[in-house]
Amino acid sequence: MTTLYVVGIGPGGREHLTGKALDVIRACPVIVGYTPYIELIRDLLDGKTVLTSGMTQEVERCQQAMAQVKAGHDTCLISSGDPGLYGMAGVALEVAEGIDVEIVPGVSAMFSAAAEVGAPLMHDCCTISLSDRLTPFAVIEQRLRHAAQADFVITLYNPKSRGRPDHLEYAVEILRQYKSPYTPVALVKRAGRPDAEYQLTTLANIAYEWVDMQTVVIIGNSQTYVKDGRMITPRGYRLA
Amino acid sequence: MTTLYVVGIGPGGREHLTGKALDVIRACPVIVGYTPYIELIRDLLDGKTVLTSGMTQEVERCQQAMAQVKAGHDTCLISSGDPGLYGMAGVALEVAEGIDVEIVPGVSAMFSAAAEVGAPLMHDCCTISLSDRLTPFAVIEQRLRHAAQADFVITLYNPKSRGRPDHLEYAVEILRQYKSPYTPVALVKRAGRPDAEYQLTTLANIAYEWVDMQTVVIIGNSQTYVKDGRMITPRGYRLA
Numbered sequence: 410m411t412t413l414y415v416v417g418i419g420p421g422g423r424e425h426l427t428g429k430a431l432d433v434i435r436a437c438p439v440i441v442g443y444t445p446y447i448e449l450i451r452d453l454l455d456g457k458t459v460l461t462s463g464m465t466q467e468v469e470r471c472q473q474a475m476a477q478v479k480a481g482h483d484t485c486l487i488s489s490g491d492p493g494l495y496g497m498a499g500v501a502l503e504v505a506e507g508i509d510v511e512i513v514p515g516v517s518a519m520f521s522a523a524a525e526v527g528a529p530l531m532h533d534c535c536t537i538s539l540s541d542r543l544t545p546f547a548v549i550e551q552r553l554r555h556a557a558q559a560d561f562v563i564t565l566y567n568p569k570s571r572g573r574p575d576h577l578e579y580a581v582e583i584l585r586q587y588k589s590p591y592t593p594v595a596l597v598k599r600a601g602r603p604d605a606e607y608q609l610t611t612l613a614n615i616a617y618e619w620v621d622m623q624t625v626v627i628i629g630n631s632q633t634y635v636k637d638g639r640m641i642t643p644r645g646y647r648l649a
Numbered sequence: 650m651t652t653l654y655v656v657g658i659g660p661g662g663r664e665h666l667t668g669k670a671l672d673v674i675r676a677c678p679v680i681v682g683y684t685p686y687i688e689l690i691r692d693l694l695d696g697k698t699v700l701t702s703g704m705t706q707e708v709e710r711c712q713q714a715m716a717q718v719k720a721g722h723d724t725c726l727i728s729s730g731d732p733g734l735y736g737m738a739g740v741a742l743e744v745a746e747g748i749d750v751e752i753v754p755g756v757s758a759m760f761s762a763a764a765e766v767g768a769p770l771m772h773d774c775c776t777i778s779l780s781d782r783l784t785p786f787a788v789i790e791q792r793l794r795h796a797a798q799a800d801f802v803i804t805l806y807n808p809k810s811r812g813r814p815d816h817l818e819y820a821v822e823i824l825r826q827y828k829s830p831y832t833p834v835a836l837v838k839r840a841g842r843p844d845a846e847y848q849l850t851t852l853a854n855i856a857y858e859w860v861d862m863q864t865v866v867i868i869g870n871s872q873t874y875v876k877d878g879r880m881i882t883p884r885g886y887r888l889a
Binding site for chain 2: 417419422423424425426427428429431432467491492493494495496498499500501502503510512513514515516517520521523524527528529530531532533534535536537538542543544545548549551552554555556558559560561601636639641642643644645646
């Protein structure tokens with residue numbers, strides 16, 4: 410049966426692609442995706458029909474991919490990281506009608522960012538996107554408050570956007586009502602790529618000017634510490 | 650430099666292993682891990698020194714691996730899913746002294762489980778382990794309350810254990826104080842393996858007897874719905 414594969418390519422470095430993702434990309438004659446992600450796998454696409462589109466065009470991209478499947482072509486819809494977290498899997502299934510859709514998981518940005526700096530997640534954790542394009546900021550703010558009180562390790566996606574460059578400062582101000590200023594924080598850019606960069610800092614000392622739209626921000630829980638330059642969250646709580 | 654690689658092998662099916670994980674496993678002469686995970690990659694281990702150990706022996710396993718690195722052997726410490734979430738990365742870095750440690754990320758169980766049932770995560774989400782072996786149950790209970798109030802998609806790990814077979818019932822009882830009984834729930838076993846199985850149900854209708862220790866439980870947020878047998882969380886909130 411002709412299939413729409415929604416494929417997570419991981420953080421971008423070829424080495425972090427799964428065997429399944431690689432096989433599916435190789436097998437499909439049509440590849441659809443956001444231009445910068447397509448560039449990351451460009452060398453795999455010789456002889457294929459490649460349909461690229463810009464940011465915020467998720468729905469159009471899915472419709473384009475669906476039309477290709479209906480025309481009889483197995484099609485890959487490319488997502489960075491894992492397609493099921495802030496990726497293309499949801500939109501694809503929302504839009505899909507009468508076609509076969511398979512989700513191919515990948516290494517999410519939260520895990521490639523974590524691997525760069527040590528083991529900051531490890532225990533109960535949450536992810537919050539600071540983008541208010543589709544979610545009211547009041548909902549995001551409530552999530553930050555509950556996440557802090559739950560003592561989750563918190564991963565923030567989309568910490569900055571053109572519309573609101575101070576989202577991260579505002580989020581940290583909320584978190585600081587509940588969390589120690591000494592809480593370890595990792596800022597990670599281009600995780601899982603050869604040019605990855607990161608800073609380890611604390612909740613009180615974030616270099617906001619260094620953070621860009623693609624930076625992943627990981628904020629420790631009450632037990633997180635730094636040892637030999639690695640950020641570590643222990644598996645549990647030391648029982649007194 | 651001789652290195653300890655902490656390697657995430659993903660959900661278990663060979664196809665979900667990343668290229669990097671495969672390369673590192675092939676290159677290292679010594680492989681250390683929990684017996685059932687070693688079995689998943691047994692065909693890659695011919696001619697290698699393989700050191701297996703049982704459940705709850707995480708610290709001993711890391712010390713064993715570290716001793717091998719100090720003896721001059723590149724060593725893989727195997728973790729299922731991603732090593733940085735409820736995996737071996739944290740313990741390895743806590744125990745490591747004077748050796749080089751590299752974390753190799755993998756596809757986490759939450760994402761392979763999500764891919765089996767659709768796109769249930771998609772938006773802000775959290776993971777909570779119901780195991781109280783290292784975390785007081787009062788902390789877990791507070792996390793459940795905050796996670797529900799934050800309207801996170803909630804993934805539960807370790808929903809049952811020998812010591813407390815009714816953990817999941819109790820957790821759902823807490824969540825139902827805040828969430829609709831009609832909230833979609835996915836129960837997923839052996840995600841990402843050929844014999845994967847799942848049930849789609851609701852918060853009020855979970856088949857507790859079907860859940861075992863390794864089942865991943867995904868509980869939707871207020872926007873999650875089921876369409877054509879797939880569980881979908883939209884990317885955002887419909888703005889009124």
